[in-house]
Amino acid sequence: MPELPEVETVRRGLAPALEGAVIAKATAFRPDLRFPLPPGFAENITGKRVDSVDRRAKYLLLRIAGGMVMLSHLGMSGRYRIYKDAPPALEPHDHLELVTDSGVTIRYNDPRRFGILDLFPEEGLATHKLLASLGPEPLSNAFDGPALAAGLGDKRTAIKLAILDQRVVAGVGNIYASEALFRAGISPKRTARTVKRGRADKLAAAIRDVLNDAIAAGGSSLRDHRQTSGELGYFQHSFKVYGRGGETCPGCGTEAGIRQFVQGGRSTFYCAKCQR
DNA sequence: CTACCATCCTGGTTGC
DNA sequence: TGCAACCAGGATGGTA
Incomplete structure (x- = not known):
């Protein structure tokens, strides 16, 4: 979840x-x-x-x-x-x-x-196997465009896969990776190392913003997630692309503009027109 | 480095 | 209605 x-x-x-x-x-x-x-x-x-x-x-x-x-x-x-x-x-x-x-x-x-x-x-704590190699907290001041670009370094893998790598930025998962890339106007297929300067600034801001918006909504409830009170989160209603394959793109209005494909064994959603 | 695959589990949905 | 296949928000480890 x-x-x-x-x-x-x-x-x-x-x-x-x-x-x-x-x-x-x-x-x-x-x-x-x-x-x-x-x-x-x-x-x-x-x-x-x-x-x-x-x-x-x-x-x-x-x-x-x-x-x-x-x-x-x-x-x-x-x-x-x-x-x-x-x-x-x-x-x-x-x-x-x-x-x-x-x-x-x-x-x-x-x-x-x-x-x-x-x-x-x-x-x-510092040396715990599960924590030692985690990248920057996306909501901390330490995370910005230059920090993201540094984390991406020379990676030739797709940017979607790169931001799912917890060593690059810690805490982004499959939903918010697609959502952040849509907000930043970056194709999930783009080679990670080409995300620098302006694009990196935009993506870092998009990651931070989408995570903050989701927290404000109590998270996203697809199947399992509940708040500790039992209440559902409701950010899933704000998804622009995730789970919306075949729908009209909310950015450019292209009919059936949202496409779905598999990267690293997991579904990616994006608009080929809005995201380059 | 990269890509790709399998693995750990259960349960809900889909399709025949 | 039944049943099998497939899919799911994560992460690691192995192989080529």
Whole structure:
């Protein structure tokens, strides 16, 4: 499911429930998701206070008092749901439950189990295998045209594939890659190394803007994504090209102008007239 | 470096 | 109605 805006939406939901709260009870209902959970995962966070709920790229990072970090990645189908009162019965694919000292229940559900849970000392943050090679945060001041162009470097791969590379820019996924390229007027097929100067400025701004717009809309709900309250996100109604193959281009009005094709095994949507 | 493929899983949709 | 094929927001690792 989740790209950066969906993860940020989840973070904003979890933060008020968890920050400053003590995890009175933690239960992991299976020993593994994509990877095995570290031994004693649930036991080691039980009784601990959560200092903050942060995000890096598509990773949620919970700072646990005592110097540990709990990492959570939602994979394709992960969801968090918060229950302020008595929670309903467990559902299929509920894999983790946290109950805070104020009686709030937080459940992680992930049918496809591509998600990740990890727990490690905060000294290991910079060198964590999953975090070490991530590129710039697209919403940070460090991300602009020159930074993007530098990340693209001499790559001869298509620009769509390049911005899906988490080392180039962290947090862009398949939906927002197509949407950002449409906003920037750049063809997804364009060779990455040719995106420089003006085009790079435009694309960096388009990435930032589309992510911010999506966050403001609570993310995009296609199948799985929900806010922690259970509410749907609604940015999917603002997609210009994603999922709109065969439709009229909203940019130039060309009938059936939105085309769909496969890049790197994943669907890309674009308008050949608006995007060069 | 690049392209391409398979892999980890389940579930919803599509097409016969 | 049934069933199989296909597709899905991610990411890694292997091969050529």
